Amino acid sequence: MLVTGIEILEKAHKEGYAVGAFNTSNLEITQAIVEAAEETKSPVIIQVSEGGLKYAGIETISAIVRTMAEKASVPIALHLDHGTDFNTVMKCLRNGWTSVMMDASKLPLEENIKVTKTVVQIAHGMGVSVEAEIGKIGGTEDNITVDEREAAMTDPEEALKFAKETGVDYLAIAIGTAHGPYKGEPKLDFDRLKKIKEMLNIPLVLHGASGVPEEAIKKAVSLGINKINIDTDIRQAFARRLRDLLEKDREVYDPRKILGPCKDAMKEVIKQKMILFGAAGKA
Ligand SMILES: O=C(COP(=O)(O)O)N(O)CCCCOP(=O)(O)O
Ligand SMILES: [Ca+2]
Numbered sequence: 001m002l003v004t005g006i007e008i009l010e011k012a013h014k015e016g017y018a019v020g021a022f023n024t025s026n027l028e029i030t031q032a033i034v035e036a037a038e039e040t041k042s043p044v045i046i047q048v049s050e051g052g053l054k055y056a057g058i059e060t061i062s063a064i065v066r067t068m069a070e071k072a073s074v075p076i077a078l079h080l081d082h083g084t085d086f087n088t089v090m091k092c093l094r095n096g097w098t099s100v101m102m103d104a105s106k107l108p109l110e111e112n113i114k115v116t117k118t119v120v121q122i123a124h125g126m127g128v129s130v131e132a133e134i135g136k137i138g139g140t141e142d143n144i145t146v147d148e149r150e151a152a153m154t155d156p157e158e159a160l161k162f163a164k165e166t167g168v169d170y171l172a173i174a175i176g177t178a179h180g181p182y183k184g185e186p187k188l189d190f191d192r193l194k195k196i197k198e199m200l201n202i203p204l205v206l207h208g209a210s211g212v213p214e215e216a217i218k219k220a221v222s223l224g225i226n227k228i229n230i231d232t233d234i235r236q237a238f239a240r241r242l243r244d245l246l247e248k249d250r251e252v253y254d255p256r257k258i259l260g261p262c263k264d265a266m267k268e269v270i271k272q273k274m275i276l277f278g279a280a281g282k283a
């Protein structure tokens, strides 16, 4: 069934587990996520980035996700990932999103608070929950130094002020992860996470979780992470299966016979994440 993000994350926060938030931009990725959730009886957040909206078309990807979510037997939310443009957030609210991220983390704190508070008021008025980001979760390609990444981490006092003044439902925090494939092993600041959770006591979001070792994921969940964003690992599962399939079969040309197995490969990766996060069986 289609539900709001907070309905899924409030329960995860209370019961101490995390829910996968997986990016989609087409039919097959959406199928992989929904089938994985059904087969592991997991609640799940299906999210679309601004790039995904451009690729698929906002009404189209909304129709695909909402139709499949409404038919599903497990709770599914439709989330806007990294909504950096205010008007894009408004368009998603108008097109049936049940959760939106207003990502104004690149703005100074006071401006981030101002725009996030406005989005929270509008979204809550429409029965939609809101994610925001404090601290900077960059990309592994960003050529910033270790100190700069340290400096970009979320300050607990700022996070408390931000949460109180905006009324945000769940907060993405920077504790050492980054988007994209990692070159070395990411080092997560667990003390920082523990402090933020104790001070804010709301659902927390981990971005850049592809490529983070399983033990670190488990520890982050035990310390209060409740939404875990995964995209790169799914993309890589798709591409691996596609290359392997086309190398083995030079004759195949039916997209269903090519994309179908790729969908299955993505589904297997997603199922493993749901089990690792503790969402399996919680639907
Ligand atoms: O935190 C994450 C997941 O990060 P990871 O899967 O790379 O670790 N995300 O928020 C997913 C980011 C998706 C970006 O999509 P576009 O290419 O369309 O901009
Ligand atoms: Ca990553």
Ligand code: NA
Pocket: 047, 080, 081, 082, 101, 131, 229
């Ligand atoms: Na997000």
Ligand SMILES: [Zn+2]
Pocket: 082, 137, 179, 207, 208, 229
């Ligand atoms: Zn992210």
